Amino acid sequence: MWRYMGRKLGIYAITFVIAVTINWMIPRFMPGDPVRSMLNKASVSDPEAMERMTNYYNEVFGLETPIHQQYFAFWAGLFRGDLGISSMQYPEPVTDIILRAVPFTLGLLLPAIILSWIVGNHFGAFAARNKILDNTVLPVGYILTATPYMWLALLLAWSVGVVGGFLPTSSGYSLALIPAFSWEFIASLITHWFLPFLSMFIVALGGWAIGMRNMIIYELEADYSNYLQALGAPRRLIRRYAFRNAMLPQITGLAVQLGTVIAGALLTEIVFNYPGLGSLILRALNNNDYFVLQGTFLFVIIGVLIANFIIDIIYVLVDPRTRVQMTGGSS
């Protein structure tokens, strides 16, 4: 098990190094001058502030020093938690801006991922080998996975929010309120959270249902299912065994799908103007604020790596075979 974990950790470490290297390389090797295009869009009217910023960015990119020194300086800054200073909100460090947005994104992502996984799996297991249900769940599931996240978000915002007027469709909380730990504020948070959450939940649901349905069909073909059936075991019991076996690939699927779901969260946030990382990326793009953009990239990568590691641990806890391997087997 330690071998297995060590291997996984090694891959994550390599991924992290590669991600940081990509992040460092892109502004330096892409055509165009990042400093100039960043300052052009920064819309600073004060010439003195402009000059300060120019000096600062030239120094940060360190374009005069040799290339390997630039690279190590980048890593050193990273370990100090220094991701540079935003150009759209000039004197503010990028890390602070991002840390303010992260809770909103996590608050949206975690419930959407976990709930859609649980509900989708049960739906799929229920629908498998059930002719009527299967013929409805399967097409609906495929249509849902094919739906672009932002489109469903737009549809929900328009139908429930604008036409129906039931729920607010913009921002993370009512702007008339000052963030505080009061009932009013929490209620406002929840009403603003619900639609983006629902939209992500619905799109993600389809994929899990389909995956589970296919796995259950596969498991019901397996020898142990046929044997149980021959012994006259009740249908429910066979299904329960099949479900537990079918869970394992779905846990791995969680890790594979993570990138898609995160992308979906970013797009959904933009539609609802939700103050998470998605809206931050959009704002950074519109203002050519590359430091914020790259900082967000690193944060997302770190988040994905941590999530992958957690999923690995869960897999070991759930699947008894990996535990047997770690005590008995050598490989």
Next chain:
Amino acid sequence: MSNVAGAPGSDGTTEPQPAVERRTSETLHFAKRNPKLLIGSGIVLILLLLGLIGPLFVDHGPNVYIGPQSQPPSAEYWLGTTTFGQDIWAQFVYGLRSTFMVGFLGGGIAFVIGTAIGFIAGYKGGIVDEILNMLTNVVLVLPALVVLIVAVAYLDIKGVFVQSLFIGMTSWPWAARAVRSQALSLATRDYVDLARLSGRRTGKIITTEIAPNMSSYLVMSFILLFGGAVLIAAGLDFIGLGPTDGVSLGLMLQNSFTWSALHLGMWWWFIPPGAGITAIVGSMYILNVGLDEIFNPKLREL
């Protein structure tokens, strides 16, 4: 077995032909009776034709300000007009065209990279497999859209080709993994050993012995990559990193959102492009299930 030696004998060519014919007719037999395949490919074909032929019947460019502003769908403007008086129907048919193009190009590039890496890793094994597998795992963990946002943000010229190229370069890993595991099991078959003993080169063995035996699998991975590329492209367009000049369904969504079609109640602006994307990708997926049932006898419902 005569084709292993590579020398087609005179009686060798007459033998297998009826068998091949029977197999294709059997596949056709099941294909014609599979509603999923028929419905899925029907929708895809209709939309493809619309994207190919539709623009020929539109006598103005998709971004020209032609008509009255903010009109709901009418007999003259089938899908209404935007706030600027652009014909949404024209944008839709041109957008379909570029969406299919991104799907073919982006999905195609991802397919070529993914299958190449998968075949080499699965066939060669050993240290090559280790290295390629690690590369695959690393790219697999990186979220494609986020990497694309950072990379494309620095590009000055954004076109359909550049977008497809970048999408292709980031979305291949799962295909490589799937192909690798298939190739791994096929690489140890007797006929592959025989081909290796006869001294054929690796590339030849992969293309003539291994690939044909998993052709259905390859077709299905291409379809999934196609759908994925369309969805990623739509996401990029929506963030504002789409083609700088031109139309696509994702750009239509972005425009409708930036010019607050939502709050103006202009549903005809944002419903068609999203419905188009969903219809293309969704029917591709359903078509894929149909293909799976045809090629995999276990899944057939008789």
